[in-house]
Amino acid sequence: MGNDAIVTVDHVSMKFNLSSEKFDSFKEYVIKSIKRQVSYDEFWALQDVSFEVKRGQSLGLVGLNGSGKSTMLKIIAGVLKPTKGRVAVGGNMAPLIELGAGFDMDLTARENVFLNGALLGYNRAQMEAQYEDIVHFSELGEFMNVPVKNFSSGMVSRLAFAIATIGVPDILICDEVLSVGDFRFQEKCEERIGNMKEKGTTILFVSHSLTQVEKICDKIVWLEKGHLKKFGDAEEICRIYAGS
């Protein structure tokens, strides 16, 4: 393992207990524990996955629905704790996991900029400095004082993307985010991600669009039903994946 690894995923497994054992009520819990019926319907979303990403490299995750891509990203982002194994991350992260998750619909766009900035760990002064840039990029200049609940979904994602990509984070996590907005905005997003990459940001990228993955990523992790099927150079894996 080299010192320049920015994300190290070390034999990670993630187990979910399916709903049959989720007790919402205390009574149910007591009765079931007395009867020793605490059954665990286990589901392994990820099993023994290991890989590492070097600083400045970009990694794509591909696989079918349910193969564990989003779970993997959530573990790297620190949202989920792996059941087994270890993840080490050496840098600050900007999670773009689901655009607009941090928005409060009752607040105006302007207020949401500061709230979301704070969620990403920026203080007010830093956000003031970036504010013009966000407004400009999202092209929402005249709507900044409108509550977000009146926005269209395209507007929400534009604003969310603009906020999440301010500054130059060490790691940018994108989960299916480039499928939003119109064609022109998608291009703008790709361009911005490209710029960040040039400045040395490591990008972790999930998408079903192979062309996007191939364009952005150097390395690819191919997951199948929670197992690591292949890990290697983008071109090679894209070719095999497209053929499978």
Next chain:
Amino acid sequence: MSTYIKNFLKFQPLLSELVARDVKIKYRRSVLGVLWTLLNPLCMMVILSVVFSNIFKFDVENFPLYVLSGQVIFNFFNDATTSSMTSIISNAALLKKIYVPKYLFVLARVFSSFINLMASFTALLLVMVAVRAELHWTLVLSAIPLLLVVAFSLGVGMLLAALTVRFRDIMHLYSVFTTGLMYLTPVIYPMSMLPSGIKSVVLLNPLTNYVTMFRDLAFNSTIPSFGSMILGIVECLAAIVLGVYVFYKNQDEFILNI
């Protein structure tokens, strides 16, 4: 430990944004806006004073103030713990998507209730001036029991938030519990009228001690005894230790249960 502090400092702006959001949303689209934080407790106090100085009368000097001061503390405790109880589940959408230290949501709710507490405390001072109560220098020290209640509520709030993620029943049970707790706190009745059996139960309630200390300092210019001071601090530390312990034990599983 230092990583905890670093992490807190990184997300400290989030805490202020969350508190600001709570306050903003509460008073959005109202004409008087934030002024309501002060007006609301003031109006409540006027009603309470009228009711309690005409209808119910206990043998207590300046009875309206007695009731109001009890209300200030009890309402804060009720408000802070009830809102922190749901703080984790109501932010589920966010917690599932990005990493944020989870205790921040509890802290934010307690802080917003604290803002209300300061407003109702100000309203109480206004009433004291209005009814020409004597103002003693010990009034300044009455901030100490208030801060103890804040810390105590934070501990209870953390505990409730963590348990509610597991058992949603607590949400329904807790409102019943607080109604009972109000009658076990000397808010509207003086301690002297209680039969000794009930009195010992009321004295077991940690809030009783805080309310009594607060009244002694605010109205009677009596410094609370050393014993009750220590008791207050110990109870508040116990609540915090228990709350933090249960919260930290469970927090990695929150995401799987919300």
